[in-house]
Amino acid sequence: ESVLTQSPGSLSLSPGERATLSCRASQTISSSNLAWYQQKPGQAPRLLMYGVSSRATGIPGRFIGSGSGTDFTLTINRLEPEDFAVYYCQQSATSQVTFGGGTRVEIK
């Protein structure tokens, strides 16, 4: 099983700032098998990125995914009020799909 460790656990930022979220895997992951999700309180998660850097339908360009191997990053440029949420990375490189523990992006 590939364990995903997300850091930081929470991030306190102001609208307009940049958020940098990290996802580290315990073993190498093919880029095609890394995705990011956003979840707001009381809602189901929403797919943000897949294949590391491909944005899902309707996701704005301020969301940028990068990385390879075991280290992956989700960058959110110029935070908008609707971006404050919890973000999860997910790997599907093995048949045991796993999620990271999540990073909460809070309004400062």
Next chain:
Amino acid sequence: QVQLVESGGGLVKPGGSLRLSCAASEFNVLDKYVNWIRQAPGKGLEWLSYIGSNTRTTYYADSVRGRFTISRDIANNLVFLQMDSLRVDDTAIYYCAGGDYGIAEFWGQGSPVTVSS
């Protein structure tokens, strides 16, 4: 537009069983992967199982293997999660989510399951 709707959740005693259903519209459960994912109160996401597109391939997380069974009804475009030997720590919101392999593009609204005596 694609819609996934879970049903079948509720209150059950430890050791009991429940069967969750995921009804899909504008989404063919045979052509896509369908996952079950849960979220315990105040916790993160936990992947449980998926059933593969065009195959009967199924995979399970270690935490539920042997207790949960995923299946589908192609004729009615449904996916099920049979949950047996339920434990208190199975209490969570259960989501079905589908898409291409490894990509949970479409999500249901979730079905709450509470395991308590």
